Amino acid sequence: MSFLVAAALALGAFVIAPVAAHLLRRGRAEEQEFPPAHLVPVAYRSARKKSRLEDRWLLLVRALLVFGLAIVGAVPFVRCSRLALDRDAGASVALALVIDDSLSMRTRVADADTRWEVALKGARDLLKSTREGDAVGIVLAGAPARLALAATTDLGVVRETLDKLKPADRSTDLRSAIRLAESSLKALPHVDKRIAVLSDFADDSGKLPDHALWIPLPELRQPSQNCGIAQARKEGLRVVVNVACTSSQAGKDRTLRLVAAKGPKPNPGGAELAKLVLKPQAGPQRLELELGEAAESVDAFLSAGDALPEDDYAPVAEVERAILIGVVADPATAAAQEGTATVLEQALNALTATSADGPSGEVRPLPLIPEDEKELAAYSAFIVDDPPGLSPESRTALEAWMNAEAGFAAAFLGPNVEAAQLGGSFEPFARGALTWEATTATSIADPTGFLGDAGASLKELAPRGRLQLAGALIPNSETILSWDDQSPWMLKRRVGRGQAWTFGLPVSVAQSDLALRPGFLALLERFLHDAAQAKGERVSDAGTTWRLSESDQTVEGPVGRLEATAVRNEEKTGSDRHVTPDLRGRYRIAAGNGDFHERIVTLDEAEILSQPTSIAETPLRKTTSRGPPSVEVSREFGLLLVALLVGELSLRLVSRLRLRNQNPA
Amino acid sequence: MTKALKSQLDWGSLVPLRLKAQTIAEGIWAGSHRSPRKGSGIEFGGHRDYVPGDDLRWLDRHALMRHGKLMVRQFETETDRTLVLLLDASRSMAYSSKRAPGAKFAFAALLAAALSKLALAGGDPVGIDWLGGDDLRPLKPSAGRETFDRLVDILEASTPGQGPDEAMLGRALARVARSAARGSVVVLLSDLLDLPGTTAEAFAALAAHNRTLVAVRVLDPVEAEFPFDEPVRLRAAESDAIVETDGQTARQGYLEALEGLARHWDEQLVPRGGRLVRATTTADPIAVVRDVLLALESRST
Numbered sequence: 001m002s003f004l005v006a007a008a009l010a011l012g013a014f015v016i017a018p019v020a021a022h023l024l025r026r027g028r029a030e031e032q033e034f035p036p037a038h039l040v041p042v043a044y045r046s047a048r049k050k051s052r053l054e055d056r057w058l059l060l061v062r063a064l065l066v067f068g069l070a071i072v073g074a075v076p077f078v079r080c081s082r083l084a085l086d087r088d089a090g091a092s093v094a095l096a097l098v099i100d101d102s103l104s105m106r107t108r109v110a111d112a113d114t115r116w117e118v119a120l121k122g123a124r125d126l127l128k129s130t131r132e133g134d135a136v137g138i139v140l141a142g143a144p145a146r147l148a149l150a151a152t153t154d155l156g157v158v159r160e161t162l163d164k165l166k167p168a169d170r171s172t173d174l175r176s177a178i179r180l181a182e183s184s185l186k187a188l189p190h191v192d193k194r195i196a197v198l199s200d201f202a203d204d205s206g207k208l209p210d211h212a213l214w215i216p217l218p219e220l221r222q223p224s225q226n227c228g229i230a231q232a233r234k235e236g237l238r239v240v241v242n243v244a245c246t247s248s249q250a251g252k253d254r255t256l257r258l259v260a261a262k263g264p265k266p267n268p269g270g271a272e273l274a275k276l277v278l279k280p281q282a283g284p285q286r287l288e289l290e291l292g293e294a295a296e297s298v299d300a301f302l303s304a305g306d307a308l309p310e311d312d313y314a315p316v317a318e319v320e321r322a323i324l325i326g327v328v329a330d331p332a333t334a335a336a337q338e339g340t341a342t343v344l345e346q347a348l349n350a351l352t353a354t355s356a357d358g359p360s361g362e363v364r365p366l367p368l369i370p371e372d373e374k375e376l377a378a379y380s381a382f383i384v385d386d387p388p389g390l391s392p393e394s395r396t397a398l399e400a401w402m403n404a405e406a407g408f409a410a411a412f413l414g415p416n417v418e419a420a421q422l423g424g425s426f427e428p429f430a431r432g433a434l435t436w437e438a439t440t441a442t443s444i445a446d447p448t449g450f451l452g453d454a455g456a457s458l459k460e461l462a463p464r465g466r467l468q469l470a471g472a473l474i475p476n477s478e479t480i481l482s483w484d485d486q487s488p489w490m491l492k493r494r495v496g497r498g499q500a501w502t503f504g505l506p507v508s509v510a511q512s513d514l515a516l517r518p519g520f521l522a523l524l525e526r527f528l529h530d531a532a533q534a535k536g537e538r539v540s541d542a543g544t545t546w547r548l549s550e551s552d553q554t555v556e557g558p559v560g561r562l563e564a565t566a567v568r569n570e571e572k573t574g575s576d577r578h579v580t581p582d583l584r585g586r587y588r589i590a591a592g593n594g595d596f597h598e599r600i601v602t603l604d605e606a607e608i609l610s611q612p613t614s615i616a617e618t619p620l621r622k623t624t625s626r627g628p629p630s631v632e633v634s635r636e637f638g639l640l641l642v643a644l645l646v647g648e649l650s651l652r653l654v655s656r657l658r659l660r661n662q663n664p665a
Numbered sequence: 666m667t668k669a670l671k672s673q674l675d676w677g678s679l680v681p682l683r684l685k686a687q688t689i690a691e692g693i694w695a696g697s698h699r700s701p702r703k704g705s706g707i708e709f710g711g712h713r714d715y716v717p718g719d720d721l722r723w724l725d726r727h728a729l730m731r732h733g734k735l736m737v738r739q740f741e742t743e744t745d746r747t748l749v750l751l752l753d754a755s756r757s758m759a760y761s762s763k764r765a766p767g768a769k770f771a772f773a774a775l776l777a778a779a780l781s782k783l784a785l786a787g788g789d790p791v792g793i794d795w796l797g798g799d800d801l802r803p804l805k806p807s808a809g810r811e812t813f814d815r816l817v818d819i820l821e822a823s824t825p826g827q828g829p830d831e832a833m834l835g836r837a838l839a840r841v842a843r844s845a846a847r848g849s850v851v852v853l854l855s856d857l858l859d860l861p862g863t864t865a866e867a868f869a870a871l872a873a874h875n876r877t878l879v880a881v882r883v884l885d886p887v888e889a890e891f892p893f894d895e896p897v898r899l900r901a902a903e904s905d906a907i908v909e910t911d912g913q914t915a916r917q918g919y920l921e922a923l924e925g926l927a928r929h930w931d932e933q934l935v936p937r938g939g940r941l942v943r944a945t946t947t948a949d950p951i952a953v954v955r956d957v958l959l960a961l962e963s964r965s966t
Binding site for chain 2: 031032033034035036037038039040041042043658
């Protein structure tokens, strides 16, 4: 505190002055001449009493005025702790508020508010200090990072958006959020652009972008003790629960209970099925429990005892079977070596066996394309290589399967199209008479857009021929990839909940080296991923978007019904309905006919374990100096002083009028 | 000094006295016949000292030779109507509230001028004397047109000052007794507030020699009504004593005390044929002068 501050604040001591003046004057009415005063009876006591009551307000106002002057004298040295924007020469500011809505932000801090509530309050405080001309945008840092509001100068909209924000159980994606904030500010004309990050920085995603960040609210980054259930799975009567604790202290005296679930809402009071005491150890631990009796639906609960109770509950998911992939390929032409599996099977096996992140599944070779829908019901994906046409029965079965079961079918069409049997056709992949033609085109144009870096290998295919798909497009087909002469090579078409993918080359290495390219594996992986997603994974992380089928009507979650959002589909032929569950728990998706199926939303184990990062220990420190987390209060105090002055004058005026009415002398 | 004091007195809208007094007199005359007396009296009523302005026809050369000073003969018809104005010039008479058109002294001076005008117009001599004040000049009774001018000059040059003590009061009343011959009219213009306790009795004593006494109590409206509701600190004009009180609580007591004072004057004057006329400075001066004349008429009947 400088001398000036001390001197200014010492002015506050002058509050004593009006008090002393009041005490001296207290009870004394204004003196006036009155010749017959000797005839007036004395009524001293009641006069004093009335005067005291009347003067009290004036005393208060005067004391406040002196105090206010002292504070104004100390400004800008005196600051209050509310967050506010510090302006350079009063210029307008473009501000991106990065608000972390991950699970860790639901941790309670010292004064019983959660980090999320503290962050929201900080955001509102910042908003209060904005003024006309400032642009404010909101980015949410729960994974995946989202732009909640593009930067706008309409501060009312910003306020409304802040009011609508809700906490979530997502994992953290600060890195993407900051990049998103950067890009949202890029187009704005403001010179002064800032990114305020309201987060606990409990994020293991690596180094944050090297951008000038403002990181206020250090109370968000206080460490806390936490144990939480990441996932719980059931196989028969055996339940495996993954629990994570930040420290051994957090896991001490904690009990895991399994109870019978009842609907989407957590049911901690349900019948207890099993119980186990946690080991007091830091990090993840896998707990296995045996259910005493069979239960259709089970919830896992951890006894209370940490700062984040939201992760002490998890619905137990049934272990999901791997997706089944049907493959029809002629071993005689499509096998790499005689007597071995076809290239297609080998590729699919490789994908489903080795990919950690990709879909797990089982590849089942089929001699023929099934002609009954029921035969296909067990499959999630079906791939046919160089078929000599599809019989009407097969065609009907495939379309019904795609419609009803959200099946994904792919056809690699080759020279056999010219050997199509009588009555056979290639629908639902292509229509009309297809021709296999010689070609000079050697590469697929721009495959990386669809397949990523691996798609670059499709630029040199050296095919011996190709299928001419230009005249074979079924309405609502979309050309995804083309030859370098613009002739279509890959088509995609929605068929009900499923899709039909068509390729203008067979897998056979005798026709092209497609199967030898990494792009081929990328193609299959994309296909299987989309197929698995359409079929519906039963377990997903919080924040994962679900696409609802046409028959899905409502989604009921732990905190009530979720509203679906209509999003235009990829083919731009209509719109899909999406929901994004933010909170962990059991979700019931009901069809119009009363049937329903359940999905389970789980937590990211890393999100439970991650602790707030101390900013002082990160490289961000050097870039966080934009403005102090404080606000000048001169304007507020100035206005207060004016109000007090008006109050004093009003009181005086009222007193004078009363005196004039009562005392005409 | 005089100018400074004069500037302190709130004359308000009561000046110029000449014109205002003329207006009041004309208001009194309106509707009544104008009957100033003409000629001399028929019954000798004694001598008195000559004062400038007296009709030289009544200068008595025999008395000059006998006493060595100028004296005039008086007749009964004239001496009956001598008007002696006794003005209270104590400090309290300088009081003026915001509701009043001027100070009590100014109002009393206006009444005195108006009464003088009326008396002089009737041929009656008029004199003036003071209760209190600082070295104020009395005017012996005389008639004639110039008397009014001299009287107004004296009034306009006068300002209230020190209040009369017992001795001063005695001297002033003795002067009045000397100048007011038998049958004279003595009009006291005062607020009756800061006078010595025996003033009423001493004034009433002037009723001897068939004198007619009228006391006009002139109060400021604030003094008459005591319109305070809140706590007040009141400072007396003469003694600087301060009274702290609550207006609402004290009003009744004050008004009773004021009325008690007036009743005391009534008790002293009425048995001697005198009257007390109550007036405030906001009252119509014409009405007040008429009240004074009515009081005089009731005495003569």
